[in-house]
Amino acid sequence: MEDLEKKQQTNCKNSGNLISDETIEYVGILAKLDLSPEEKEQAKKDMGEMLDYIDKLNELDTAGVEPMSHVFPVNNVFREDVVTNGDDRENMLKNAPEVKNGSYQVPKTVEGERKDPCL
Amino acid sequence: MSKEYETVIGLEVHVELATKTKIFCGCSTAFGGAPNTHTCPVCTGMPGSLPVLNKKVVEYAMAVGLATNCSITQYGKFDRKNYFYPDNPQNYQISQLYLPICRNGSVEIETSDGKKTIGIHEIHMEEDAGKLIHDEWEECSLVDYNRSGVPLIEIVSEPDMRSAQEVIAYLEKLRMMIQYLGVSDCKLNEGSMRADVNLSVREAGSIQLGTRTEMKNLNSFKAIARAIENEKNRQIDLLEEGKNIIQETRRWDDIKEYSYAMRSKEDAQDYRYFPEPDLVPLVISDAWIAKMKEGQPEFRTEKMERYKQQYGLPDYDAEIITGSKYLADFFEAATELCQKPKKVSNWLMGETMRLLKEREMEPEEIQFSPANLAKLIALTEEGSINSTVAKEVFEKIFDEDIDPDSYVKEHGLKTVNDEGELRSVIEQVLKENPKSVEDYRNGKEKAIGFLVGQTMKAMKGKANPGMVNQVLKELLAREVFG
Numbered sequence: 001m002e003d004l005e006k007k008q009q010t011n012c013k014n015s016g017n018l019i020s021d022e023t024i025e026y027v028g029i030l031a032k033l034d035l036s037p038e039e040k041e042q043a044k045k046d047m048g049e050m051l052d053y054i055d056k057l058n059e060l061d062t063a064g065v066e067p068m069s070h071v072f073p074v075n076n077v078f079r080e081d082v083v084t085n086g087d088d089r090e091n092m093l094k095n096a097p098e099v100k101n102g103s104y105q106v107p108k109t110v111e112g113e114r115k116d117p118c119l
Numbered sequence: 120m121s122k123e124y125e126t127v128i129g130l131e132v133h134v135e136l137a138t139k140t141k142i143f144c145g146c147s148t149a150f151g152g153a154p155n156t157h158t159c160p161v162c163t164g165m166p167g168s169l170p171v172l173n174k175k176v177v178e179y180a181m182a183v184g185l186a187t188n189c190s191i192t193q194y195g196k197f198d199r200k201n202y203f204y205p206d207n208p209q210n211y212q213i214s215q216l217y218l219p220i221c222r223n224g225s226v227e228i229e230t231s232d233g234k235k236t237i238g239i240h241e242i243h244m245e246e247d248a249g250k251l252i253h254d255e256w257e258e259c260s261l262v263d264y265n266r267s268g269v270p271l272i273e274i275v276s277e278p279d280m281r282s283a284q285e286v287i288a289y290l291e292k293l294r295m296m297i298q299y300l301g302v303s304d305c306k307l308n309e310g311s312m313r314a315d316v317n318l319s320v321r322e323a324g325s326i327q328l329g330t331r332t333e334m335k336n337l338n339s340f341k342a343i344a345r346a347i348e349n350e351k352n353r354q355i356d357l358l359e360e361g362k363n364i365i366q367e368t369r370r371w372d373d374i375k376e377y378s379y380a381m382r383s384k385e386d387a388q389d390y391r392y393f394p395e396p397d398l399v400p401l402v403i404s405d406a407w408i409a410k411m412k413e414g415q416p417e418f419r420t421e422k423m424e425r426y427k428q429q430y431g432l433p434d435y436d437a438e439i440i441t442g443s444k445y446l447a448d449f450f451e452a453a454t455e456l457c458q459k460p461k462k463v464s465n466w467l468m469g470e471t472m473r474l475l476k477e478r479e480m481e482p483e484e485i486q487f488s489p490a491n492l493a494k495l496i497a498l499t500e501e502g503s504i505n506s507t508v509a510k511e512v513f514e515k516i517f518d519e520d521i522d523p524d525s526y527v528k529e530h531g532l533k534t535v536n537d538e539g540e541l542r543s544v545i546e547q548v549l550k551e552n553p554k555s556v557e558d559y560r561n562g563k564e565k566a567i568g569f570l571v572g573q574t575m576k577a578m579k580g581k582a583n584p585g586m587v588n589q590v591l592k593e594l595l596a597r598e599v600f601g
Contacts, residue, residue: 026389030201030389030391032203069194069196069218069394069400070196070394070396070399070400072399074399075399075400075401075402076399076400076401076402077171077172077398077399078171078172078173078174078177079140079144079145079171079172079173079174080173080174080175081138081139081140081173081174081175081176082139082140082145083139083140083145083146083147084140084145085144085145085146085147085157085159087156087157088158088159089153089154089155089156089158092155092158092159092160092163093155095163095165098259100254100259100261101154101261102153102154102155102156103154103155103252103261103262103263104155104205104261104262104264105254105259105260105261105262106205106259106260106261106262107258107259107260108253108254108258108259108260109204109205109251109253109260
């Protein structure tokens with residue numbers, strides 16, 4: 001549990017009510033958002049208010065309360081390892097921006113810039 | 120080099136689990152399907168779709184954890200790892216950060232320096248990404264989501280390894296264990312086992328860890344060994360020049376034998392993990408763990424013992440064959456068919472190993488069937504072909520999995536057991552080689568070897584060697600006294 005708390009704390013390193021230009025710039029990059037100067041100001045204000053709200057929650061004394069991982073009191077929902085889906089490519093590809101050779105066509109993505117999920 | 124350095128290595132090993140379906144949906148995981156034919160709204164990240172956990176994935180992860188002496192996390196959950204890349208349609212990967220299913224394990228390895236224990240930090244479950252193909256003609260990439268959602272476990276070791284030799288020993292041990300568990304086929308070249316190498320160097324005797332780099336794209340044990348050597352030297356050179364090592368991910372190019380940094384510094388690497396709200400917690404009871412423990416398969420030591428008892432194999436044979444689950448399974452299947460365990464063992468340890476080495480292949484890449492080896496053994500046992508021909512036929516079996524019965528028939532390779540024919544051939548050979556005949560008569564017994572060779576040549580290798588020897592000796596003796 002100590003580990004968990006430490007990780008959560010580092011995730012909230014920007015807690016506070018004033019959001020800097022650097023922070024909003026950074027969050028914009030992470031969320032792949034291209035914000036205009038006006039939108040940036042608005043986002044700074046919104047995020048500040050969100051953090052205020054979180055501060056409010058933090059006033060509650062949670063000493064001795066186990067952090068919960070899910071809001072529902074349910075666990076162990078499983079599937080058996082049985083193939084239930086067939087080939088539905090035609091339908092699936094209707095969601096693609098562009099289609100080529102039975103695949104989703106996307107802007108050229110170069111290997112060197114790859115963000116591998118498995119870090 | 121003025122100073123002594125120590126290399127410190129930890130590994131992140133991804134293993135694709137051999138389930139029939141993906142981790143969160145009922146799509147097939149079969150390899151080689153046409154692009155996007157094994158996809159659904161869940162594994163292509165459509166809004167409103169919901170993942171449901173494949174129970175088998177949990178059991179496979181537990182099996183590996185138990186085999187590597189891990190403790191099983193009895194209250195676990197999944198987390199989202201956020202990043203944008205076209206191979207990841209959800210813009211997040213479902214993984215486990217906070218409560219991985221297995222922790223604090225260990226694996227014992229053996230190298231020429233003796234035994235050593237390598238710590239396992241954790242094992243977690245996650246989903247694989249899709250595959251990007253770069254279009255040759257247009258400025259675009261094509262995405263195939265058949266692999267998206269295929270279950271993976273990531274085995275994270277402690278930084279306990281000090282050399283490429285230890286790394287290879289660790290990987291081979293892991294691979295063998297996982298293959299014995301039947302949890303994955305662990306093929307490095309096909310990507311069902313992938314290893315990323317975290318490496319740093321420090322001055323010998325220092326306790327503090329140096330700055331590490333992570334090396335990706337290592338597709339064979341040889342590539343791993345080369346990459347480790349290269350990266351170790353690169354880091355030492357930097358330190359010797361008084362430069363700093365940058366913590367970064369590098370990509371290994373095994374053809375050019377060098378690595379390059381994959382990501383620029385400006386590139387944000389903040390995955391903003393948070394608990395996956397679409398999946399409920401995972402609770403693993405003591406009873407479930409006990410059941411998994413009971414279900415653990417026969418591992419190498421037990422199998423080795425059984426091979427000695429049941430099949431009468433010598434220690435050496437049992438050790439080599441059980442060194443790979445594939446060889447062991449193959450051995451059992453072929454033995455079942457021909458009932459000649461020692462013969463099967465000889466073919467596996469001799470010619471099979473020789474050809475695997477020559478073709479730079481791993482045992483799991485064996486293409487031929489146990490049935491064809493069993494048939495070949497039957498042919499040699501009944502004396503239909505001699506050992507020279509058998510080796511020749513075996514090479515055909517190894518490369519093309521031909522049926523030895525029809526191959527021998529078609530190519531007229533059957534041993535000639537007709538003594539009359541053999542006699543006339545040998546008589547001719549003796550006539551043509553009076554020098555050797557004389558040598559033999561003068562007590563130079565080795566000369567018979569040459570005559571055997573000449574006879575085999577004249578018979579195109581199809582003669583029964585025992586019979587050749589016998590008839591030769593008989594005729595040579597007769598010519599002397601007759």
